[in-house]
Amino acid sequence: MGFFTYDVNRYTPKQMVVIPAIILMVALALLTYNIATIGLPVEPGLDFAGGTAVTLHTTDTEETLISTFAAYPLITPLQGGQSTGYYLKFEPMSDDDLQSLIAFVNERYPDAKIDQIGETFGKTLQQQALLALAISFIGMSIVVFVAFRAVVPSFAVVLSAFADIAVTAAVMDLVGIPLSLGTTAALLMLIGYSVDSDILLTTRVLKRKGKLEERFAGAYRTGIIMTTTTLAAIAAMWAVSFLGQIPVIMEISSVLLIGLAVDLMNTWMTNAGLLKWHVQRSEAR
Amino acid sequence: MRADDVKRLLRDWRVLLVVILTIASLIAIFPHIDDGKPATALQFGLDLEGGAWLQLEFKAVIAGFDTDRPVQDFVGDLQKRLDAEVYLVEENKLEIRRLYTEPELASAFSASGGQLVSYEQGVSRATADDVKRILEDKLNSLGTRDAKVNTLTSLSGIARYVRVELAGVDMTTARDIVGKQGKFEIRIVTSGNQTEHVLFGDAITSVGVPERDPQQGTWGVPFTLSDEGAAAFRRAAIDHNAVNDPDNHELIMLLDNRSVYSAPLSPDLANQLRSGPVRVLSASTGAGQEALDRAMALEIHLRAGALPVEVSVAGSGSVPASLGDHFKTMCLYAGILAVLTVGAVVYFRYREPMVVFPMMAINVAEIIILLGIARFIQQLDLAAIAGIIAVLGTGIDQLVVITDEVLHEGRVPSPNLYLKRLSRALGIIVVAAATVVIAMLPLVLMDLSTLRGFAIVTIIGVLIGVLVTRPAYGRIIMTILSR
Numbered sequence: 001m002g003f004f005t006y007d008v009n010r011y012t013p014k015q016m017v018v019i020p021a022i023i024l025m026v027a028l029a030l031l032t033y034n035i036a037t038i039g040l041p042v043e044p045g046l047d048f049a050g051g052t053a054v055t056l057h058t059t060d061t062e063e064t065l066i067s068t069f070a071a072y073p074l075i076t077p078l079q080g081g082q083s084t085g086y087y088l089k090f091e092p093m094s095d096d097d098l099q100s101l102i103a104f105v106n107e108r109y110p111d112a113k114i115d116q117i118g119e120t121f122g123k124t125l126q127q128q129a130l131l132a133l134a135i136s137f138i139g140m141s142i143v144v145f146v147a148f149r150a151v152v153p154s155f156a157v158v159l160s161a162f163a164d165i166a167v168t169a170a171v172m173d174l175v176g177i178p179l180s181l182g183t184t185a186a187l188l189m190l191i192g193y194s195v196d197s198d199i200l201l202t203t204r205v206l207k208r209k210g211k212l213e214e215r216f217a218g219a220y221r222t223g224i225i226m227t228t229t230t231l232a233a234i235a236a237m238w239a240v241s242f243l244g245q246i247p248v249i250m251e252i253s254s255v256l257l258i259g260l261a262v263d264l265m266n267t268w269m270t271n272a273g274l275l276k277w278h279v280q281r282s283e284a285r
Numbered sequence: 286m287r288a289d290d291v292k293r294l295l296r297d298w299r300v301l302l303v304v305i306l307t308i309a310s311l312i313a314i315f316p317h318i319d320d321g322k323p324a325t326a327l328q329f330g331l332d333l334e335g336g337a338w339l340q341l342e343f344k345a346v347i348a349g350f351d352t353d354r355p356v357q358d359f360v361g362d363l364q365k366r367l368d369a370e371v372y373l374v375e376e377n378k379l380e381i382r383r384l385y386t387e388p389e390l391a392s393a394f395s396a397s398g399g400q401l402v403s404y405e406q407g408v409s410r411a412t413a414d415d416v417k418r419i420l421e422d423k424l425n426s427l428g429t430r431d432a433k434v435n436t437l438t439s440l441s442g443i444a445r446y447v448r449v450e451l452a453g454v455d456m457t458t459a460r461d462i463v464g465k466q467g468k469f470e471i472r473i474v475t476s477g478n479q480t481e482h483v484l485f486g487d488a489i490t491s492v493g494v495p496e497r498d499p500q501q502g503t504w505g506v507p508f509t510l511s512d513e514g515a516a517a518f519r520r521a522a523i524d525h526n527a528v529n530d531p532d533n534h535e536l537i538m539l540l541d542n543r544s545v546y547s548a549p550l551s552p553d554l555a556n557q558l559r560s561g562p563v564r565v566l567s568a569s570t571g572a573g574q575e576a577l578d579r580a581m582a583l584e585i586h587l588r589a590g591a592l593p594v595e596v597s598v599a600g601s602g603s604v605p606a607s608l609g610d611h612f613k614t615m616c617l618y619a620g621i622l623a624v625l626t627v628g629a630v631v632y633f634r635y636r637e638p639m640v641v642f643p644m645m646a647i648n649v650a651e652i653i654i655l656l657g658i659a660r661f662i663q664q665l666d667l668a669a670i671a672g673i674i675a676v677l678g679t680g681i682d683q684l685v686v687i688t689d690e691v692l693h694e695g696r697v698p699s700p701n702l703y704l705k706r707l708s709r710a711l712g713i714i715v716v717a718a719a720t721v722v723i724a725m726l727p728l729v730l731m732d733l734s735t736l737r738g739f740a741i742v743t744i745i746g747v748l749i750g751v752l753v754t755r756p757a758y759g760r761i762i763m764t765i766l767s768r
Contacts, residue, residue, distance in 0.1 A: 099460075106457060114456055114601075132728055132731055142723075143723055144716075182736075185739050188728065192720060193679065228630055229682060230682055233627050233675075234623075239622070248332075252671045253671070
């Protein structure tokens with residue numbers, strides 16, 4: 001692959017770990033700042049914040065839409081706007097207002113999709129989603145420790161999975177992808193993807209015979225092709241959902257794309273660096 | 286590949302299993318043409334089918350308590366103080382069918398001589414099941430096609446939400462249907478098949494849960510009438526001589542003009558009615574399991590579709606059918622494009638059709654089997670489809686691990702060494718699969734209903750891969766490479 005040259009054997013463990021460590025620190029600082037200011041690591045979407053969203057396809061301009069919905073608590077600027085699809089978000093409103101909005105939308109844009117989440121329900125979903133994330137992460141860590149029964153390699157796998165999620169969440173926040181049910185699922189899925197290549201790397205390096213450089217290089221070859229095939233599948237999903245305006249799938253695939261890119265860094269810098277340090281240290285003894 | 290290779294492969298049970306499962310799944314999915322449009326037996330979720338959903342929240346509390354008083358006295362006291370139905374659902378847990386805040390309950394509990402130990406909004410599983418039954422019955426009786434009702438139960442077993450999905454209707458209609466009460470009426474037989482109006486459902490002030498008469502062993506549903514209702518009931522029974530000749534003057538209960546129950550007055554009740562109005566009545570359905578079922582159905586009718594617990598709308602949504610169709614087409618394109626792109630990437634890496642072809646074939650078989658199983662247990666919504674495409678990604682990942690592992694150092698190893706390498710590759714895959722399953726498990730167990738499908742599809746996909754398709758791929762690639 002010509003567009004990307006990186007040789008796992010050329011750098012010392014310290015050199016490999018330092019860049020991702022700085023990125024992780026920055027990401028954690030951003031997430032902590034968000035928790036302190038908005039109560040959540042990433043700006044919540046409709047599912048968690050509550051409110052009403054209307055997805056519609058129309059040739060009306062943005063100004064027309066804003067004046068059309070002037071009577072309702074529309075959040076501007078409008079999102080979406082690619083081709084003719086719009087995603088209109090409204091603040092939480094009373095049930096009567098909501099009923100009238102629904103009737104209005106049904107009459108004027110009969111093909112619109114409407115979603116409405118109450119604030120308390122959003123809160124419940126929020127708690128459950130964060131709990132799900134925590135339980136998944138702990139469960140994954142246990143599986144990894146049981147599988148390897150060695151502290152440093154297991155720690156390296158768990159750390160890079162953690163860094164994948166944290167950095168991806170920070171990037172989501174920067175590019176404006178909200179935390180929703182779909183993106184929480186994508187973050188959970190990242191645990192699986194992340195661990196895939198980490199386990200390959202660890203198993204190849206620890207259990208195979210031969211020179212250390214060859215073991216790393218072999219694992220790297222396989223690992224890159226694994227991640228690129230997955231990236232290809234997700235990119236196809238992203239492209240179709242972008243062209244076809246399917247917000248849920250577009251959010252999920254965007255997060256997975258970011259996450260897989262972050263995972264490339266964490267697997268081949270963080271995890272590989274720690275593993276190299278571990279192997280060199282135990283072979284020196 | 287030569288013909289005898291194929292024959293040899295088909296004799297391997299792992300490969301045979303994949304072939305059989307793929308064919309069985311294709312039959313289960315049953316792709317066909319219906320009205321000139323392609324159709325399958327797959328169940329699609331609301332966002333692909335079009336329709337509306339409502340998420341209802343129970344206005345009730347499950348409260349743990351501690352008291353030195355006899356439980357019955359304590360509960361009786363609380364019931365009066367809170368002016369709400371209070372039921373004992375566990376040894377030390379109460380269901381309070383009205384929404385009070387935690388401090389409000391705490392003070393009511395201590396005033397009744399007890400202590401509030403735990404507080405969670407929601408209802409017990411039994412009540413949630415009642416609600417589900419009532420809603421299903423109501424939706425069916427209104428002839429709504431394809432209605433689904435699911436209660437969402439938290440890990441502690443308390444249900445706080447119930448989700449209603451109605452295919453093919455818009456949100457306003459859905460809210461109307463769920464909120465609509467049936468028209469309930471009691472009539473009395475005057476002569477032959479002539480009947481006369483006695484009272485409407487608004488005269489019924491409360492309905493109890495089915496009870497068993499301890500003496501006769503018969504099931505009955507207790508209900509209470511308002512003062513005017515009780516007077517009207519007495520007048521009708523006396524005027525039409527039902528008190529003296531009950532068997533020829535049966536009482537008939539109608540829901541939306543459909544008879545749901547009819548029975549003569551009992552001798553006991555006839556006697557009581559002679560001396561004055563009776564407010565508390567019980568409609569008996571006889572003894573045995575069948576009678577209990579009838580009593581449960583009657584309870585719903587008496588409530589006229591009203592729920593035992595007040596609910597509020599916590600969320601709702603709708604997808605027009607046309608948009609659902611659009612999503613469905615797009616998902617199909619996304620799937621096909623994903624398979625093709627993955628194929629291209631794999632080909633770019635291996636440049637060997639004999640490796641790439643079986644890889645893609647196994648990958649496609651895996652998805653067909655996944656769909657075949659999903660057809661029976663899980664409806665496919667947008668999130669579930671994203672799960673399928675994600676599984677396609679991990680699936681091909683793991684086939685790459687196997688291929689690279691056995692092709693190590695570019696030489697095809699001896700069968701012995703081959704099997705050793707294959708089992709090492711499968712070892713990597715099993716650990717990776719276990720972590721995915723563990724990561725997805727919380728979503729299956731939790732209330733996040735829309736993500737359940739995603740998690741279930743992902744888990745099934747991973748399991749099919751580990752148990753069925755990856756071992757078969759190992760065999761196929763061995764046969765091909767050892768030529």
